[in-house]
Amino acid sequence: MNVIVIHYGTGRSGSYLINRIAQRHEKDNLDVVKLEPLERHGFYGWLARSFIPGLKASVKPVDLGGCELLYLIAPKWGYNCPPVNGFIGSHDLKGMSIILIVTYTKGNISGYVPRLARRIRGRGADLLGTIALKREEILSEALTTRLRTFLDEVAPSLKEGSADSHHYHHHEIVFIGMINVNRDDYLQGVVDVRRCRQCRKLFCEDRRYSEGLKPDVGFEEIPDDEQWAILTCTDIKRVFMQSLPVKPGKRLEHTCKSGEKHEFTIGDDWSIDSGEGDTVHRLYMVRDYLNRVIEAGYYKLRLLK
Ligand SMILES: Cc1cc2nc3c(=O)[nH]c(=O)nc-3n(C[C@H](O)[C@H](O)[C@H](O)COP(=O)(O)O)c2cc1C
Numbered sequence: 305m306n307v308i309v310i311h312y313g314t315g316r317s318g319s320y321l322i323n324r325i326a327q328r329h330e331k332d333n334l335d336v337v338k339l340e341p342l343e344r345h346g347f348y349g350w351l352a353r354s355f356i357p358g359l360k361a362s363v364k365p366v367d368l369g370g371c372e373l374l375y376l377i378a379p380k381w382g383y384n385c386p387p388v389n390g391f392i393g394s395h396d397l398k399g400m401s402i403i404l405i406v407t408y409t410k411g412n413i414s415g416y417v418p419r420l421a422r423r424i425r426g427r428g429a430d431l432l433g434t435i436a437l438k439r440e441e442i443l444s445e446a447l448t449t450r451l452r453t454f455l456d457e458v459a460p461s462l463k464e465g466s467a468d469s470h471h472y473h474h475h476e477i478v479f480i481g482m483i484n485v486n487r488d489d490y491l492q493g494v495v496d497v498r499r500c501r502q503c504r505k506l507f508c509e510d511r512r513y514s515e516g517l518k519p520d521v522g523f524e525e526i527p528d529d530e531q532w533a534i535l536t537c538t539d540i541k542r543v544f545m546q547s548l549p550v551k552p553g554k555r556l557e558h559t560c561k562s563g564e565k566h567e568f569t570i571g572d573d574w575s576i577d578s579g580e581g582d583t584v585h586r587l588y589m590v591r592d593y594l595n596r597v598i599e600a601g602y603y604k605l606r607l608l609k
Pocket of ligand 1: 315316347354382407410598
């Protein structure tokens with residue numbers, strides 16, 4: 305799983321939390337990114353700005369492509385933290401699974417977290433859970449337990465030491481978005497993408513013009529070591545698209561609409577070598593194209609190469 309921890313405005317508390325999260329995701333692909341505001345202010349400059357409701361400070365863009373789970377570690381600053389608002393407002397969080405951790409030093413935190421949660425949900429994210437942690441507690445054993453219990457509740461399949469739990473639960477499937485496949489700007493088909501809220505597995509369902517849906521609509525389960533991809537087959541007249549499970553080294557047999565047969569071997573970079581015939585084949589990873597458009601038209605692929 306691709307996990308990103310985004311943090312800002314935390315020192316020791318943040319480092320501690322990042323370590324705990326990293327332990328939990330030992331087997332995953334984890335990136336840790338500190339937000340970088342584009343404007344600079346000292347403590348009092350930020351403090352004054354933190355009391356302006358809804359103020360957004362621009363931040364350097366973060367690449368969230370392929371991210372399946374995002375931890376946002378944000379500090380309590382006055383009324384709100386402008387760089388955190390800036391990040392939320394300027395990134396595509398639609399369908400993104402987010403766990404929000406707010407750190408603070410003292411006083412009343414009660415209205416702060418729901419306000420930030422509303423802001424995140426308002427961007428279409430799937431907010432799995434929120435927790436506020438006090439700085440002086442952060443290194444204590446009680447807090448360690450509280451954090452673990454919280455994370456176990458919001459993402460049960462990620463429980464430390466329970467790799468098997470991926471397999472033994474009823475999927476709780478939610479729609480998270482779609483991918484449009486175009487032929488030179490004309491829509492040819494759509495892949496609907498759903499995800500199990502517990503184990504984060506993806507489920508894909510193709511919708512092509514003039515074809516009915518498969519009886520297992522969208523709930524085909526693929527092996528744990530494979531990932532969903534979209535194979536496109538383009539000739540001068542049409543684009544055919546199909547979602548399917550892949551992994552490096554796997555062989556794909558494919559018959560074009562013209563009857564031409566092909567066999568592809570998925571490369572280590574999850575791509576296929578299409579060759580240079582009249583038909584162009586491409587493989588696109590679903591995780592990279594969620595809520596985006598794949599342009600697979602002959603003109604765009606061949607002539608604008
Ligand atoms: C501009 C600014 C405003 C802050 N406002 C508050 C506040 O209103 N309430 C609070 O509990 N902590 C406040 N803090 C402290 C942060 O919440 C704290 O630094 C953060 O939780 C991370 O803790 P750490 O620095 O020990 O890692 C503020 C910090 C800054 C820099």
